[in-house]
Amino acid sequence: MRNLISLILFSLCAGLAACSSVPEPESTSQMGNLLLAEPAPVSPRSQMAIARYNQILTSPKLTDEERAELHYHRGMLYDSVGLTGLAQFDYSQALQLKPDFAEAYNSIGIHFIQQQEFIQAYEAFDSTLDIDPEYDFAFLNRGIALYYGDRADLATDDLATFYQQDDSDPFRALWVYFARQQHNPEQARTKLEQAKQTIEADHWAITLIDLFLGQASEADLLSKLIEGVSTQQALTERLCEAYFYLGKYHAAQGNNGKAANYFKLALSTNVFDYVEYRYARLELNMLRQPQDAVN
Template identity: 65%
Template sequence: MCRNVSLIFFSLFVAILTGCAQTPSIAERPQMGNLLLAEPAPINPRSEMAIARYNQVLMSPALSDTDKAELHFQRGMLYDSVGLSGLAQFDYTQAINLKPDLAEAYNSIGIHYIQQNDFIQAYEAFDSTLEINPDYDFAFLNRGIALYYGGRSELATSDLDTFFSKDETDPFRALWAYFAHHDMSDEMGMTYLATVRPSLDNEHWATSIVDLFLGTVDENTVLNSLLDGVRSQKGLTDRLCEAYFYLGKYHSQMGNRGIASNYFKLALSTNVYDYVEHRYARLELNRLREQAKDVSSDDE
């Protein structure tokens, strides 16, 4: 077992984190026992030093607008990696103002719009990315995610299927496409996932997450596989960020809002700011809270 990782019984901690409104039932609690906790990723001092260097270079009057745009974009990526999202978004805006055909900057700022539930601007940003560079693969992922969270699942399936088609061995790509298909109907989601499952890489740890959604493995099997192939604390923290998010999605679909909420909180606790799973864990938490309000309103 890797150093600095504790295998703990988690039920009491779940109850404390969730609070009275979302306390899981007794039937739910055992599913979160024996859970690995991540050591939150520290801020990389090299990133901090790089940001300081960019600050100095950007003060030079000799820079062209193109150079300034690229520097703002690169500094924005660094700000994102250390969790300074407001400063990152400012830099992406500056980059676009200085170089309106910088596809990467539109893609990055679009992700921020998704996190802010500003889906119209997100669609426009990803449309701009693909107009400038039709081969920018991750714009299909990000626009698909924007459409999924924006309640346009039919359009989302088109983008996410396109993204999956570019690497049909990748379980993460399959999962995002599945979420959009499932949002249209349970049957469509399961049919889609069963169809793509044979092409996935069986050696990739996240394929077990796909099997969990298909019902061919249980949650303990997934949890027991999380250490396989991990060779560093950073590698473990990164993997747990991913695993927590998708386990949260699984329990959300199962109607276990208390457990799902805590998995999303655990994904956030890893501090792996630039992972897609960390970016959208808070959005998922907000969705769960809205669902809880709707249930409370119906009960009144």
């Protein structure tokens, strides 16, 4: 059974890699200084793999552990095509069948963050790390949950732990910056300046770091978004990232209308499994909440 699961996953990954090699960046539209992403298409191979998992799960010969693995992998596929409710159901089924399933706790915790169920999210990521203390992304995800749950001091610890495991990643540096900014803005800026030194100078997101440091303009960033991009998929993924962080930048400046538009642009990419896509809608909801409270 494990060999069958592996075969399905291998076939899916191979298909996705093949799709990503088609160079079509010229098909992306431009409006003013903004590039409009061509929404990422839903992979037919993902849909076929889901159908195959559906068939396998009807077998009465499966052990509980095998069934849990199948639910988890089908949940990941549901997430990748934007079917979040079905994904969450599969993760919960996996945990009922296999209560020590670290990966399933991590995945269901992400859904709790998106639903602003922060206590349940903390518990899910705590369970992940209790089962597997070396599960790197649980530090990221618990840190994000703590950040959105207004516990920035604790979030900083987790996000810094995740950042230290790869200090060349500009996005890890930015998440630590967001958490520090909530409780120590001066230190946040100093640490971000230090983090910039460990990032490759030709990485496009260096300009994103400079934007938050006040050393580059929004126009500077927008002008660099197509540099080094050779496929439509790569461009759509980059736009998802860029527009999310531009939304964060404008939200911090109090430009809520512009921030909301950028979060909507990030959502328009349909890059369902990116951190930036996952939390763009949460950011939109948080922008609306103060207005809703007044009304």
